[in-house]
Amino acid sequence: MGTSKDIEDTVVSELRREAESAQAAAGRPVDLTDPIWQPIDGITLDKYAQLTAAMARHDLGPPEEIQAWLEDHGVKPGTWAVVQSGWVNRMSTSEAVRTRYGILYSQS
Numbered sequence: 001m002g003t004s005k006d007i008e009d010t011v012v013s014e015l016r017r018e019a020e021s022a023q024a025a026a027g028r029p030v031d032l033t034d035p036i037w038q039p040i041d042g043i044t045l046d047k048y049a050q051l052t053a054a055m056a057r058h059d060l061g062p063p064e065e066i067q068a069w070l071e072d073h074g075v076k077p078g079t080w081a082v083v084q085s086g087w088v089n090r091m092s093t094s095e096a097v098r099t100r101y102g103i104l105y106s107q108s
Helices: 004-027 045-057 063-072 080-093 095-107
Strands: none
Touching: 045 080, 045 095, 080 095
């Protein structure tokens, strides 16, 4: 059985490997013809990152005010739940999408 130092070293090594992998993915060119980058109900990943960052910064009020704000920013009425779950699902299966979203979100 490993010591706590062995376990700590293993965890640190795994975190370092994940960070290096994310850095490498961020530097790779993106093939925008890949279906994973296609807009969801007209909302690109770039736009989704901008919207979610803005929503995190502002108190948009009750759901009807949020919907109005989203519509003012290009989201078709009644599509936000599909857009949000679609991009979250793509991020859960693609490191490239997760990485790009994180970069775009932090720059918004």
